Amino acid sequence: MPLTDLATLDARSFAGLREVMRLLEEHYRDLCDIEFTIERGRLWILQNRVGKRTPGAAFVIAAQLVDEGVIDLDEALRRVTGDQLAHLMFPAFGDAGGAVELTRGMNASPGAAVGRAVFSSAAAVEWAGRGEDVVLVRRETTPDDLAGMIAARGVLTSRGGRTSHAAVVARGMGRTCVCGAEELDVDLEARQVTAPGGVVVREGDVLSVDGTTGRVWLGAVPVETSAVVRYFEGELAPEDGDDVVQAVHRLIGHADARARLGVEANADTPADAARARRFGARGIGLCRTEHMFLGERRPLVEQLVLAEDDAGREAALAALAPLQRQDFTELFAAMDGLPVTIRLLDPPLHEFLPDLTELSVEVAVAEEQHHHDARGLRLLAAVRRMHEQNPMLGLRGVRLGLVVPGLYRMQVRAVAEAAAERIAAGGDPRPQVMVPLVATVTELELVRAEAERVVAEVAAERGVELRVPIGTMIEVPRAALTAGEIAGAAEFFSFGTNDLTQLTWGFSRDDVEAAFFPAYLQRGVFAVSPFESLDRTGVGALVELAAARGRAARPGLRTGVCGEHGGDPESIHFFARAGLDDVSCSPFRVPVARLEAGRAAVLAAG
Amino acid sequence: MPLTDLATLDARSFAGLREVMRLLEEHYRDLCDIEFTIERGRLWILQNRVGKRTPGAAFVIAAQLVDEGVIDLDEALRRVTGDQLAHLMFPAFGDAGGAVELTRGMNASPGAAVGRAVFSSAAAVEWAGRGEDVVLVRRETTPDDLAGMIAARGVLTSRGGRTSHAAVVARGMGRTCVCGAEELDVDLEARQVTAPGGVVVREGDVLSVDGTTGRVWLGAVPVETSAVVRYFEGELAPEDGDDVVQAVHRLIGHADARARLGVEANADTPADAARARRFGARGIGLCRTEHMFLGERRPLVEQLVLAEDDAGREAALAALAPLQRQDFTELFAAMDGLPVTIRLLDPPLHEFLPDLTELSVEVAVAEEQHHHDARGLRLLAAVRRMHEQNPMLGLRGVRLGLVVPGLYRMQVRAVAEAAAERIAAGGDPRPQVMVPLVATVTELELVRAEAERVVAEVAAERGVELRVPIGTMIEVPRAALTAGEIAGAAEFFSFGTNDLTQLTWGFSRDDVEAAFFPAYLQRGVFAVSPFESLDRTGVGALVELAAARGRAARPGLRTGVCGEHGGDPESIHFFARAGLDDVSCSPFRVPVARLEAGRAAVLAAG
Incomplete structure (x- = not known):
């Protein structure tokens, strides 16, 4: 009526x-x-x-209400969210054209995936191995489907809700997912799915899955970059954008003006750093150096690991040094005038070697065939010797730095030399060195003493003034508990909330997200995965305690976050309340974090 | 003069x-x-x-000074230590007879080892595999020697001091070790060692190594059980013992009278429980149930793990149930009238399956030989599916209980039925159920609800009154941080200081003791391994905080320790000061813990 x-x-x-x-x-x-x-x-x-309202409407309405004088910009910021902005940044499907809309399920994990339908985890892995994009279709998923979910662009299930295994795992790994599409009749044996109206999709047919709206098409729907992303990329001037782009431009500008929490980015390459800068990052909060040991440099790392004496080790490090220096020179150029925080090598060295099981099988089969593989045997001996039961809890981080002679020295020298080169070229490099996995202040003091010596040597050699602040990750519970002592040797703290979550809860993300998180969400143990949004009661208590003790011991100590929580809205509000200085997140999340940092300040003001 | x-x-x-x-x-x-x-x-x-003075003299002199009226019994307790008592309990070499004393090195890890000399880790493993006792002889050891050290009865090195790799690792694993025996000329190539006077020991010759005094003999010296152990075993009445036995008897009696901290034992079998009782334990603080899933019961566990549906799983659990019940019945009989704390299953289920690498090689080689091993393939698929990157941080403890239907229910029912049987037979069983690896109170509440239901069912079925307190391990940092909430669902706390140390520091004992602890001790990062003696600053702070919050939330909450620190003198004093109620340690350490518990009370009294 x-x-x-x-x-x-x-x-x-x-x-x-x-x-x-x-x-x-x-x-x-x-x-x-x-x-x-x-x-x-x-x-x-x-x-x-x-x-x-839709995410776009939220921004537009808020901006219009400001124009109409109904609310002010602060109130407008309160009315939009980082999640809405994230939605506006996802690639979206354009005009479906000739594709047939099959059904609509639950929008369990946003994004737009196009790929060939496969009906088992094994098939997903096999097809993806041939270079095909695939969409994994199941009635529901179980931990056994994990490999297939990793291999697929998107996941489609006919059963289960937002806390089903498929939904939780897909969100955790950032895979597009539509679940509970109950109109679909999935026949795993026949490897086909029947949609309403009798449309049949067979293995290999192309599906388009919209995790943002829940829609599913037979056929390839074109994927378009969002206008908001083109605006952040600088490809679209705000005045040339639609109402949404203009509203985003206006509100994020106000957020930056209000924010007390700075936003930096996690970036390992010059390309990522440049994007982060375009997206508004005020620096690099975390540059991981492990990727610099991969690809064509693997043989050098193998040489380092297999070295039987100091000479062999020194030779491998000497070969790696100029490559590392080049990495840093490019990064400092991309971020000229902004801080770049370089984390010394963290993962265990055996991660750069072949997998124990695969290599064991290879060597055993070769022997069975009477091939004698001397290099394989030598490598296998090293892999066996270095194998760890629990590599996450093994010889990694600062421990590696203290046990492998020359490794951290080489890295710090590469940082200092790269900075000296940039200064000579008229640049303004702002390097910072960050030590991972510190559990006790002595570890940090030992690394610090050597690092300071190396920086001073390079400054003298090159005749430049070098300032390289040395700080530490706080990612081990003991570091948080003893933060007062550790602050004595640290010029900054960066909370590694991924590892801190893993150790505080005693579970590793790789092993548990598929194995029992769905059951835990269903039984109410969690409301949300502690890897998605910071666990305030447990992990958050350690962050607050460490920040407070650190600042008490060293007034003015800078404190930041470089775990993935740095890009999560709820967590950002928590960090703002805890009085941290910065969050660092993936380049693509930087706008979301900027918006939420502004919102946190406005909400705190009441 | x-x-x-x-x-x-x-x-x-x-x-x-x-x-x-x-x-x-x-x-x-x-x-x-x-x-x-x-x-x-x-x-x-x-x-x-x-x-x-020697350990024996310390006890005898203290007792004599009491007799002479110079000091009182409290002062006498202050003058002896648990370490001295531990020394008195080690087996010792008797009359050397025809054995030739070769040299004297540093007494790096106490004990008496007799075995055949081997000169490489591989030889140690090979000879031990043939059932021989071996002594591993090296110039010095490295992480590569770990397998050989595990296989050997004792370790002898010609280089390195008390913080050398050999010494640290041997102490950590309780192996007898003499290090730095510099008079020995170890020739690894020739597989022989030359002692002063030109005596040559070749591979296979029998050595006797006294880790308590540092002495080394060629030939087998007979090993004798110490008189103090025979006294604790009840084989030697105090009045029939020598002065040392009489002094120990007197001082440990006084320690028991003074102690406020109770001493329980970690025991999994009736034989261990009986010994613990003879040694003065007031209960079982930790009965691990995993050993009950090994040996001839492995096929049932394999069946449980491989079950593809509820029916298969229920059948495997039904077959395990009477065996579990029998285990508990015997344990309750051995500990009649004393508490027996049963920890529900903790390790990941895949630990009961074959090793991934070994099985992969086996299956690949069989295929290469054109044998089709259907069972092997099926098992391999399960092992692969359940493989974890970091099993210590995976699907174990309470997570397993919440994810594997019926597992904990079966265990709790076995406990309740065993208790009911003992009551029917006129016994006085005192079962307690302990939930491992709890990180949040919800986990405990879920297990508790089911356990209480099962106990009530059994009580009704058997027409007996059953009281089974349900408590929790505190071994995950988050459990310590949220102890106030957790106490709401726990009738007791038991600190698992091994896991708590691993997670608070972020390292696993298996992976790090050989890999970098020796370097850390040498560089002064630790004064002593945090697995030997509790790290008071980090782990200890969590213990104090959790005990205080737990008691504040539930006045009268019982708090104990069941990690290996429960048997370490320094740690016992810390636990006493923190106001805990009990420590639980290996049966053999019970007298040491009793003495130190008494000493802690006396020292606290000033």
């Missing part, structure tokens, strides 16, 4: 309703969604919510 | 010295070791220490 009919049927209730609507909309200063009933002539207001 | 000559040479200095000696010995009420010099007629006292 149109609302105007009520005016004639029951004028008194109608007047009452108009009054309530006015009151609510004045109170909320927003569009309201009101439920009411009239029983025997009496008006009952059943429920009121601020009206739902 | 005899001291009496001084009286004639310099009567004045002599008189002064006598006076100082009297003062010092009165002050220390103990035998003193005084260094002095006389320079131009003036007496200088350079140093004074309480005189050193």
